[in-house]
Amino acid sequence: xxxxxxxxxxxxxxxxxxxxxxxxxxxxxxxxxxxxxxxxxxxxxxxxxxxxxxxxxxxxxxxxxxxxxxxxxxxxxxxxxxxxxxxxxxxxxxxxxxxxxxxxxxxxxxxxxxxxxxxxxxxxxxxxxxxxxxxxxxxxxxxxxxxxxxxxxxxxxxxxxxxxxxxxxxxxxxxxxxxxxxxxxx
Amino acid sequence: xxxxxxxxxxxxxxxxxxxxxxxxxxxxxxxxxxxxxxxxxxxxxxxxxxxxxxxxxxxxxxxxxxxxxxxxxxxxxxxxxxxxxxxxxxxxxxxxxxxxxxxxxxxxxxxxxxxxxxxxxxxxxxxxxxxxxxxxxxxxxxxxxxxxxxxxxxxxxxxxxxxxxxxxxxxxxxxxxxxxxxxxxxxxxxxxxxxxxxxxxxxxxxxxxxxxxxxxxxxxxxxxxxxxxxxxxxxxxxxxxxxxxxxxxxxxxxxxxxxxxxxxxxxxxxxxxxxxxxxxxxxxxxxxxxxxxxxxxxxxxxxxxxxxxxxxxxxxxxxxxxxxxxxxxxxxxxxxxxxxxxxxxxxxxxxxxxxxxxxxxxxxxxxxxxxxxxxxxxxxxxxxxxxxxxxxxxxxxxxxxxxxxxxxxxxxxxxxxxxxxxxxxxxxxxxxxxxxxxxxxxxxxxxxxxxxxxxx
Numbered sequence: 001x002x003x004x005x006x007x008x009x010x011x012x013x014x015x016x017x018x019x020x021x022x023x024x025x026x027x028x029x030x031x032x033x034x035x036x037x038x039x040x041x042x043x044x045x046x047x048x049x050x051x052x053x054x055x056x057x058x059x060x061x062x063x064x065x066x067x068x069x070x071x072x073x074x075x076x077x078x079x080x081x082x083x084x085x086x087x088x089x090x091x092x093x094x095x096x097x098x099x100x101x102x103x104x105x106x107x108x109x110x111x112x113x114x115x116x117x118x119x120x121x122x123x124x125x126x127x128x129x130x131x132x133x134x135x136x137x138x139x140x141x142x143x144x145x146x147x148x149x150x151x152x153x154x155x156x157x158x159x160x161x162x163x164x165x166x167x168x169x170x171x172x173x174x175x176x177x178x179x180x181x182x183x184x185x186x
Numbered sequence: 187x188x189x190x191x192x193x194x195x196x197x198x199x200x201x202x203x204x205x206x207x208x209x210x211x212x213x214x215x216x217x218x219x220x221x222x223x224x225x226x227x228x229x230x231x232x233x234x235x236x237x238x239x240x241x242x243x244x245x246x247x248x249x250x251x252x253x254x255x256x257x258x259x260x261x262x263x264x265x266x267x268x269x270x271x272x273x274x275x276x277x278x279x280x281x282x283x284x285x286x287x288x289x290x291x292x293x294x295x296x297x298x299x300x301x302x303x304x305x306x307x308x309x310x311x312x313x314x315x316x317x318x319x320x321x322x323x324x325x326x327x328x329x330x331x332x333x334x335x336x337x338x339x340x341x342x343x344x345x346x347x348x349x350x351x352x353x354x355x356x357x358x359x360x361x362x363x364x365x366x367x368x369x370x371x372x373x374x375x376x377x378x379x380x381x382x383x384x385x386x387x388x389x390x391x392x393x394x395x396x397x398x399x400x401x402x403x404x405x406x407x408x409x410x411x412x413x414x415x416x417x418x419x420x421x422x423x424x425x426x427x428x429x430x431x432x433x434x435x436x437x438x439x440x441x442x443x444x445x446x447x448x449x450x451x452x453x454x455x456x457x458x459x460x461x462x463x464x465x466x467x468x469x470x471x472x473x474x475x476x477x478x479x480x481x482x483x484x485x486x487x488x489x490x491x492x493x494x495x496x497x498x499x500x501x502x503x504x505x506x507x508x509x510x511x512x513x514x515x516x517x518x519x520x521x522x523x524x525x526x527x528x529x530x531x532x533x534x535x536x537x538x539x540x541x542x543x544x545x546x547x548x549x550x551x552x553x554x555x556x557x558x559x560x561x562x563x564x565x566x567x568x569x570x571x572x573x574x575x576x577x578x579x580x581x582x583x584x585x586x587x588x589x590x591x592x593x594x595x596x597x598x599x600x601x602x603x604x605x606x607x608x609x610x611x612x613x614x615x616x617x618x619x620x621x622x623x624x625x626x627x628x629x630x631x632x633x634x635x636x637x638x639x640x641x642x
Contacts, residue, residue, distance in 0.1 A: 088481075088504075123548065124507070124548075125420070125593070126476070126551055127504070127506045127507065129483075129506065130460065131504060137478075141480075154438075157439070157460060161418055161420070162418075
């Protein structure tokens, strides 16, 4: 039962995210296992999903989340927000991902999380630390505007110090320009 | 709250083991005072520094010509066993230092005459002048146990005059430091400027995995690690024996301060996020840094005691990378408020902000020259970043690099050299060059080495 709920939620998130313009353009560099589990569940998403927002918030808010923090992070429930070069304002696809994140976070209200701001390799190290700070906070502010309690989230900028991939290609740069989510307590 | 444990190099003075070098320093200082006040130290004709200095200065100023020196090996009578421990390292260090300045050329040692090194007579002086040299650097060592005393006499071969006579002493293992000190004194005597031969460069390296702070001599030798945070330690800045940097050791970036040997590390809490690019004020009491509250990175200042936090910029734009003017009255920083990252300047109270750079679409990481007349910065129009230098008073920007992706320039304490990072062929390494872009030298190897700063 619990598993099915999880699957349904995940499927909905994917459907919601992909339904928005250009939402699936950037491919976050996740593990192969995660990518697989996401694709297999996509079919179910297209058929019968009830938006969690129709459920009474009080009830879903107390819903327990299975697995430990590491497993939750591996499952990748929270989708990262991606940015344009040298920008920290939110694109449509980023808003789509964050809206879905907000719904999930409102469902699991005990979850504490960290948003990391990341940048691509272009630009100086020092400037990118400031840029990453803006990106992490842009994502945080949007979540808060959607009703997520600000006290649940911390932000940190890694600038270009912790890249997700290291090729000097636009594809790779896009993957590195992001606000990345990490659940720290469930 | 991790205390960093430095791995000392044999040549870095340590409070416990460095009595030899301390004595040598004191000796050198005393002798300096003596030569300055009394005009004579070595058992040799009384030098007249003013006279000798003036004449040699005239020589070196002639059309950028290099002054030829004869540097015979350190003479150490009766201690053949000391050849590899004293004579060779001393002579090699002295020659290498003086060549590094670009001011001197060393006459071929194969042509040096045997016999007397006292050119107060025309006959001996002419024999040495036959090598092409105009200056003779005569050094003699007196080794006793594990201590060495070096007596140096610098002769002007044309005038048969002693320019400099000085005596140094210390532990045998510090013989390279003695050579560096003599080279500094010689450069000071001849050019009037301070030599760099005892200066240190700090940098960040991932050679052991996570990025930590390292130190090395001005020429890349004696690399040693200063922090062991095994997290992400970066952007060091240092002067007056103190170093500040940013560390992620407690997950979030915080400002740390430590002694230049890596000891006494402590965190300076600001209550802000980001806490990047800390820069020590010239008087060592304040730290300027890029801090952030609610995703708005600005330039802040806090005292090294961790009190009196002030926000200097109040834009909604992105600010980064502060650097103090040599007087401490102004702060250089990067802001994107004009639409692209450019270098700005404001006074140290945060007022009077104005834009400094206009050419190119990205100018960043500004560093003020020690005399305040120039700024070096990472500059980009299209393609890779380079190092540019501009006259602070206005205009006249010169691009000094053209190979690789370059950044993070820092000035040597005497303003003659610039240290910077360059990414070429897959790794980032530390280089130095003259302030006009000549004599580029690779200093590091192994892993990535970056964000260098010359300890002021």
